[in-house]
Amino acid sequence: MDKLQLQGITKHYGRTLAVDDVSFACTRGEFFSILGASGAGKSTLLKSVAGIVQPDRGRVLIDGHDVTKRPIQDRNVAMAFENYSLYPQMKVYENIAFPLRAPTRPRRLSPTEERAKVTHVATILGIEPYLDRLPGQLSGGQRQRVSLARAMVREPNVFLLDEPLAHLDAKLKFQTRTRLKQLAVEIGATTLYVTHDFREALSLSDRILILRQGRIEQIGTPKEIYHAPATDFVAALVGDPPMNLIDGRVARAGDRLRFEVEDAPVPIVIDLPENAAIDRIGGEGTVRLGCRPGDLRIAPDDRGAIRLPIYAIEHSAEASLLSFSLGHDRIIQAQVPGRIDARAGEPVPIGFAADRLFLFRKSFELGEV
Amino acid sequence: MKSVSLHDVRKSYGGVDAVKGISFEVAKGEFMGILGPSGCGKSSTLRMIAGLEDITSGELRFDGVVVNELSPKDRGIGMGFENYALYQPLTVRENIAFPLEARGMPRAEMAPRVQKMAKLMEVEDVLDRKPYELSGGQQQRVSLARALVRDPSVLLLDEPLSHMDRHARVRLRARIRHIHDAIGATSIYVTHDQEEAVALCDRVAVMNFGDLQQIGSVEELWHRPRNRFVAGFLGQPAMNFIPSVTVDRHRLRFEVEGQPTIEVRQALPEPGRRVTFGIRPEHVRIGGEDASIPGRVVLVEMEGDVDVITIDVGGIELKTRTGTHWAMASGDQVRLAFPVESRHVFDGEDDAAPALA
Numbered sequence: 001m002d003k004l005q006l007q008g009i010t011k012h013y014g015r016t017l018a019v020d021d022v023s024f025a026c027t028r029g030e031f032f033s034i035l036g037a038s039g040a041g042k043s044t045l046l047k048s049v050a051g052i053v054q055p056d057r058g059r060v061l062i063d064g065h066d067v068t069k070r071p072i073q074d075r076n077v078a079m080a081f082e083n084y085s086l087y088p089q090m091k092v093y094e095n096i097a098f099p100l101r102a103p104t105r106p107r108r109l110s111p112t113e114e115r116a117k118v119t120h121v122a123t124i125l126g127i128e129p130y131l132d133r134l135p136g137q138l139s140g141g142q143r144q145r146v147s148l149a150r151a152m153v154r155e156p157n158v159f160l161l162d163e164p165l166a167h168l169d170a171k172l173k174f175q176t177r178t179r180l181k182q183l184a185v186e187i188g189a190t191t192l193y194v195t196h197d198f199r200e201a202l203s204l205s206d207r208i209l210i211l212r213q214g215r216i217e218q219i220g221t222p223k224e225i226y227h228a229p230a231t232d233f234v235a236a237l238v239g240d241p242p243m244n245l246i247d248g249r250v251a252r253a254g255d256r257l258r259f260e261v262e263d264a265p266v267p268i269v270i271d272l273p274e275n276a277a278i279d280r281i282g283g284e285g286t287v288r289l290g291c292r293p294g295d296l297r298i299a300p301d302d303r304g305a306i307r308l309p310i311y312a313i314e315h316s317a318e319a320s321l322l323s324f325s326l327g328h329d330r331i332i333q334a335q336v337p338g339r340i341d342a343r344a345g346e347p348v349p350i351g352f353a354a355d356r357l358f359l360f361r362k363s364f365e366l367g368e369v
Numbered sequence: 370m371k372s373v374s375l376h377d378v379r380k381s382y383g384g385v386d387a388v389k390g391i392s393f394e395v396a397k398g399e400f401m402g403i404l405g406p407s408g409c410g411k412s413s414t415l416r417m418i419a420g421l422e423d424i425t426s427g428e429l430r431f432d433g434v435v436v437n438e439l440s441p442k443d444r445g446i447g448m449g450f451e452n453y454a455l456y457q458p459l460t461v462r463e464n465i466a467f468p469l470e471a472r473g474m475p476r477a478e479m480a481p482r483v484q485k486m487a488k489l490m491e492v493e494d495v496l497d498r499k500p501y502e503l504s505g506g507q508q509q510r511v512s513l514a515r516a517l518v519r520d521p522s523v524l525l526l527d528e529p530l531s532h533m534d535r536h537a538r539v540r541l542r543a544r545i546r547h548i549h550d551a552i553g554a555t556s557i558y559v560t561h562d563q564e565e566a567v568a569l570c571d572r573v574a575v576m577n578f579g580d581l582q583q584i585g586s587v588e589e590l591w592h593r594p595r596n597r598f599v600a601g602f603l604g605q606p607a608m609n610f611i612p613s614v615t616v617d618r619h620r621l622r623f624e625v626e627g628q629p630t631i632e633v634r635q636a637l638p639e640p641g642r643r644v645t646f647g648i649r650p651e652h653v654r655i656g657g658e659d660a661s662i663p664g665r666v667v668l669v670e671m672e673g674d675v676d677v678i679t680i681d682v683g684g685i686e687l688k689t690r691t692g693t694h695w696a697m698a699s700g701d702q703v704r705l706a707f708p709v710e711s712r713h714v715f716d717g718e719d720d721a722a723p724a725l726a
Contacts, residue, residue: 169406
């Protein structure tokens with residue numbers, strides 16, 4: 001049976017529609033992420049499960065029971081927020097132990113049992129040395145992990161995590177992410193996780209829901225989201241460096257399908273594979289072509305390679321990133337392994353891997369950079 | 370554009386050194402990064418170069434001429450900030466022309482310079498619009514045009530990309546590099562983002578606790594970090610560190626369960642000394658003929674085209690970063706190889722521990 005179900009959740013704030021008819025279900029033990037930009041309605045969904053927000057329409061079911069009208073304390077969900085809301089007068093230990101002492105708990109733990117649980121969670125999250133300190137004596141990142149520990153210590157029905165890594169610096173974020181995942185696997189908890197960071201969503205989740213302006217854009221496993229993005233929106237959101245998106249036209253030339261970019265500095269014509277799913281995007285005409293930077297090749301012997309001057313070249317330790325200008329305000333990028341021996345301004349042949357191209361219907365304007 | 374050099378430049382606030390006497394030179398036309406965690410002194414350094422902060426001691430020179438006492442205006446600095454601070458009531462054209470107008474340049478002389486800058490930044494067709502009508506990326510470009518229009522001595526960039534969305538950020542980064550190359554600028558770029566610094570800059574100065582930790586090309590910093598801090602600061606996930614003890618001149622023992630020993634090219638100090646072994650996640654190989662270090666897969670995290678795999682080796686966790694072609698699952702027993710040319714050894718156990726050659 002599904003552990004958690006949301007059925008047709010809709011919520012307005014005043015006249016603003018925050019969440020529009022969202023339905024999904026999480027199985028027991030699933031790590032399920034909601035990925036989207038700020039204002040997409042992610043937190044509203046999470047808060048409807050917690051009972052902090054009452055949806056206008058729709059139902060929330062936990063273990064098959066409708067909890068939509070139940071108060072927060074009767075849902076046995078645990079929530080950790082981006083802002084940590086710790087009790088400032090209590091030591092870290094007391095803060096983490098607090099949910100274990102709630103009168104609604106079926107059985108009071110012995111002090112030894114309690115200490116064992118608190119210490120275990122604190123150790124995994126790397127805050128064990130601070131158990132005797134007050135929250136005010138900790139850094140923002142440490143407080144955030146205390147808040148996370150408090151949510152995770154009580155082994156609730158469902159974990160609700162709202163950007164729990166947001167305040168951590170890059171290094172700590174990486175470490176804590178791994179530990180969070182270990183903890184969730186170990187406890188076998190059903191987790192609903194809200195984030196705007198695609199890396200967190202890919203690395204942590206069993207499945208991901210992409211939310212766009214209150215609506216579901218796609219639900220899938222990390223592999224599906226990354227390798228088969230349903231829309232240009234998903235494609236732009238997931239991947240680093242971000243996917244190249246090029247607007248142009250698809251036309252038939254004899255028995256071939258070709259993609260042509262209009263008003264480019266040089267003619268850009270890309271042969272598409274016969275099985276290109278152009279029907280899915282409404283047949284021939286204006287389309288948006290997607291190609292990940294890692295799938296562009298700098299290949300002199302490629303048939304149909306396009307020659308463009310290098311607009312800029314950037315090196316990382318293990319790869320080079322080449323940028324090309326396709327005319328006004330359009331930059332595409334190719335990532336190649338190793339350190340490429342080329343200079344800015346030099347024309348190079350660029351090959352598009354036909355089997356790694358995506359075709360989308362254009363659903364938003366690309367921001368000019 | 371000019372060269373910039375710092376000679377034992379120090380900044381103290383009430384007796385506390387924010388910048389502890391650092392020296393480096395940025396050649397004319399070079400793209401230099403200053404990288405470090407917050408509070409490392411990188412912004413103070415930039416502000417001293419700009420003239421926004423007094424220099425407590427030491428010398429700052431442009432093309433060899435000491436400029437310590439020159440006001441910001443007289444140093445001829447072009448600044449690109451995170452918030453682009455355009456004048457909202459003025460048009461794009463007026464914004465770009467502003468620094469020229471402030472110097473009383475005749476209109477006839479101004480127009481072609483504004484036009485040239487607008488063309489380079491690809492904002493010619495929005496010259497008569499107001500800043501609020503532009504996208505974030507366009508505003509950023511206008512701000513750069515304004516910084517560069519009067520041919521400054523040096524272009525200073527302080528985290529100019531940190532508020533941009535991801536899709537725009539990587540492309541704007543390419544634009545900044547393109548502009549730098551196109552005008553032959555001397556650029557100094559301050560950031561806490563190691564990926565950004567590595568991508569953009571010819572050389573990077575890594576700072577921590579107000580001190581210069583290392584200055585060098587990305588390749589030098591990556592392959593020959595001078596100490597444990599630099600080794601750990603560049604790279605995501607960070608370099609794996611394994612506490613170790615030296616056995617003899619070229620062998621050390623990992624202080625983990627099973628205590629495997631490993632040979633290194635570096636000349637090690639006397640036996641029994643506590644050192645740190647380092648290996649980057651990109652260089653840890655799973656399987657293969659020479660794979661000898663036993664481990665157990667703890668976690669596989671997908672990041673797109675790469676997987677980050679956490680592996681327990683005798684009680685400590687190492688990370689590898691590999692292509693997604695490995696079908697690995699938690700609990701799998703594996704053997705690891707550390708290519709000999711990618712093995713690092715640091716003489717000690719803290720951030721300051723120097724690398725052994």
